[in-house]
Amino acid sequence: MATQFLVPRLGEGVEEVTISKWLKREGEYVKELQPLLEVNTDKVDTEIPSPVSGTVLKIQIAEGETARVGAVLAWIGQPGEQLAEGASLAAPAAHEQAMAMDEAASPAAVSPPQPASRPGGLGFISPVVSKMALQHGIDLSQVVGSGQGGRITKKDVLAYLAATPVAAATPVSSAPKAEAPPAQPGVELLPLTTVRRAIAEHMVLSKRVSPHVTTVMEADLSRVVAHRQAHKAAFARSNTRLTFTIYFAAAAVSALKAHPIVNSSWSDQGIRLQRAINLGIATSLGDAGLIVPVVKQAEQYSLLGLAGQINDLTQRARDRQLKPEDVQGGTFTITNHGVSGSLFAAPIINQPQCAILGVGAIQKRVVVVADTSGADAIAIRPMVYLTLTFDHRILDGVQADGFLGKVVELLQNWESDD
Numbered sequence: 001m002a003t004q005f006l007v008p009r010l011g012e013g014v015e016e017v018t019i020s021k022w023l024k025r026e027g028e029y030v031k032e033l034q035p036l037l038e039v040n041t042d043k044v045d046t047e048i049p050s051p052v053s054g055t056v057l058k059i060q061i062a063e064g065e066t067a068r069v070g071a072v073l074a075w076i077g078q079p080g081e082q083l084a085e086g087a088s089l090a091a092p093a094a095h096e097q098a099m100a101m102d103e104a105a106s107p108a109a110v111s112p113p114q115p116a117s118r119p120g121g122l123g124f125i126s127p128v129v130s131k132m133a134l135q136h137g138i139d140l141s142q143v144v145g146s147g148q149g150g151r152i153t154k155k156d157v158l159a160y161l162a163a164t165p166v167a168a169a170t171p172v173s174s175a176p177k178a179e180a181p182p183a184q185p186g187v188e189l190l191p192l193t194t195v196r197r198a199i200a201e202h203m204v205l206s207k208r209v210s211p212h213v214t215t216v217m218e219a220d221l222s223r224v225v226a227h228r229q230a231h232k233a234a235f236a237r238s239n240t241r242l243t244f245t246i247y248f249a250a251a252a253v254s255a256l257k258a259h260p261i262v263n264s265s266w267s268d269q270g271i272r273l274q275r276a277i278n279l280g281i282a283t284s285l286g287d288a289g290l291i292v293p294v295v296k297q298a299e300q301y302s303l304l305g306l307a308g309q310i311n312d313l314t315q316r317a318r319d320r321q322l323k324p325e326d327v328q329g330g331t332f333t334i335t336n337h338g339v340s341g342s343l344f345a346a347p348i349i350n351q352p353q354c355a356i357l358g359v360g361a362i363q364k365r366v367v368v369v370a371d372t373s374g375a376d377a378i379a380i381r382p383m384v385y386l387t388l389t390f391d392h393r394i395l396d397g398v399q400a401d402g403f404l405g406k407v408v409e410l411l412q413n414w415e416s417d418d
Contacts, residue, residue, distance in 0.1 A: 002077035214346040280330035344385035358387035
């Protein structure tokens with residue numbers, strides 16, 4: 001008898017996945033625990049193994065489509081086995097019925113949430129929720145989250161739409177969709193990948209949710225360069241790469257301790273100060289896009305420990321081995337755009353965080369310094385531009401500058417025996 005292959009729950013808060021690639025086709029044989037397909041959630045690709053050995057009789061959900069946890073992905077059975085008529089549709093119908101029963105028993109379904117009573121902070125926003133908000137022009141700060149820790153789920157957005165039909169009737173994309181322009185010589189249309197689409201939705205949502213302001217400072221990295229040169233070998237003996245990003249991360253963690261307001265998020269009830277510093281490190285995947293793995297409770301690590309955590313996360317990101325929980329729960333983000341030669345930039349805030357630190361390229365420049373007598377002197381120093389893009393609802397300029405100034409102070413006065 002054919003076996004249903006269902007979408008498993010891949011992590012806390014993961015309710016939907018996008019089918020990235022089927023590794024087996026209909027009619028092909030698959031062994032138990034052999035990878036059968038790749039799915040994407042929150043820009044993380046995950047291989048899902050087959051629960052049994054057998055022939056893939058029918059693929060229920062095509063590549064590029066989304067599926068909820070518990071939905072039927074495929075049917076696996078014996079070669080030549082015929083599925084009963086309508087069998088491929090029975091399980092999804094039953095799944096939807098079960099979901100409907102769950103929602104009927106839910107307080108949010110019995111009594112749609114009112115915007116003014118939303119609990120604090122947006123929390124983690126999934127790509128599905130982000131996409132719905134963009135399509136319907138919804139301010140997510142007005143939606144009550146029923147998920148763990150007040151997280152906003154797809155069900156919450158649907159309940160909000162049901163309670164506010166005017167908003168549902170006036171989506172952002174209400175204008176008729178323009179037809180694709182006719183093909184022109186020399187023009188190629190590149191299809192959007194799951195990751196690129198998710199990045200686009202998150203970036204547009206961030207700009208709509210919070211007012212972005214950017215402040216810029218520069219730092220002399222002479223002491224950091226000297227410290228790295230003196231300790232690179234010792235770190236290498238521990239199989240850990242001591243990159244400059246580690247120093248910026250450590251300085252940011254110390255500055256967040258001194259200025260905890262920057263480690264926060266906005267809510268209509270008040271500013272939510274986060275006790276743990278969960279540090280996101282923006283990591284390039286090349287043409288595939290960008291992902292932000294998170295060092296949980298970064299304040300607990302020494303420089304060596306922090307380096308080990310960042311090395312591990314960024315390597316697993318590039319090897320496509322991250323888990324959904326590795327990219328969730330961040331409270332502050334660093335993006336080192338200088339690795340590609342950029343001097344300074346104004347990055348977009350990673351919602352629902354308060355701010356993001358941008359690090360430019362390290363360059364030797366001629367600067368004016370004080371000599372041993374206190375007089376001005378010309379010197380060549382390794383300099384870097386640092387930017388802090390912040391949510392002006394939470395921070396004013398003096399607070400943002402205080403935090404960024406602390407980062408600069410820590411870098412310029414790095415202790416040689418650290």
